[in-house]
Amino acid sequence: MKARGLLLPLTLLLVPCALAQFGSDMETTGNVNVRVTFNDGRACNLQLHVQLMESSSTTPVVEGYTNTSGMLEFPNIRIGNYHLLVSGEGIEETDSGVFEVDPRKVSQYQYVIVKRAGEANSTESKQHTDPTVAAVDLSIPASARNEFDKANEFMNKENWKKAIERLTKALEIYPKFAAAYNNLGVVYSRLKDRVLERQALQKAISINDHFAPAYVNLGRMNILAGDFSGAESALNKASTFAPTDAMTLVLLTYAEFMNRHIDQAIATSRQAHGLPGLHALAHQVAAYAYEQQRDAANAIAELGQFLKEEPVGKRADSARKELEALQALRTASAAKREVQ
DSSP states (O other), X not given: OOOOOOOOOTHHHHSSGGGGGGOOOTTTEEEEEEEEEETTSOBOOSOOEEEEEETTOSSEEEEEEOOTTSEEEEEEEESEEEEEEEEOTTXXXXXXXXXXXXXXXXXXXXXXXXXXXXXXSOXXXXXXXXXXXXXXXXXXXXXXXXXXXXXXHHHHTTOHHHHXXXXXXHHHHOTTOHHHHHHHHHHHHHTTOHHHHHHHHHHHHHHOTTOHHHHHHHHHHHHHTTOHHHHHHHHXXXXXXXXXXXXXXXXXHHHHHHTTOXXXXXXXXXXXXXXXXXXXXXXXXXXXXXXXXXXXXXXXXXXXHHHHHOOSSHHHHHHHHHHHHHHHXXXXXXXXXXXX
């Protein structure tokens, strides 16, 4: 398992005017994207049980399982205070601590750091037992990983200044720490410093050209900049190195659609649909792609599936109107054929 870093929050995808049609109901709900990593900074590739709990309740509001990239999305969560309980074979049960589903954010990430069950051996010895670990990851000193973990804690608290300080220290100790450069890119993205963000992400890739999170983050950055060709290229690489990461495929579907690669967008959306979890946005993009092909039947089917997965919010309202228009057009066309 290769060393992994953090991904840019989905908010960065959804807020620009280029994606205004995919807006969300920010007044009452938000999306909670869960990202589980081990305490050495690596993405957790175990299928873990995640429960979203209200801070004052012991009954889960919703629950699900992470994918092989340690990710899970809970859509349309009502504004309030929650915490996450993460459990499963191979880890110690972990509580995220209380956080707020913020009405100012369309979507937000919650990073949960877990420990392997009965973790007694040193990090270094465990790394060497994994034949897929990149060579540059095998020599990361414990002190650098410690700074990396502390930076993650500051990122969870949105203390970007302290996060930069810790990541900088980690890189001073170990200059080939690709995940640290990737996370530095995430911090600069939140500070809206696009120049330093791109530099950090490209540095991560130059160290480890199979590092999927950096390609995903670069793809998101290119989407924000309207560079859909660059986004498609970066996300294609990310999907090659992390083929079971559904969110990468959702982003790739959108980039392909915006590049007018309609057939590819439909094919990629099908790949995303085949993975565990709810991928509402992929259904909506696929519906628009089918409309471009004048395939009303499949467009209607995709919008229907979208509404099953995301039944409320502005995106749902938009999809519902589009669905009604397509159904009315199809009915009118059928009536016209009968008259002829």
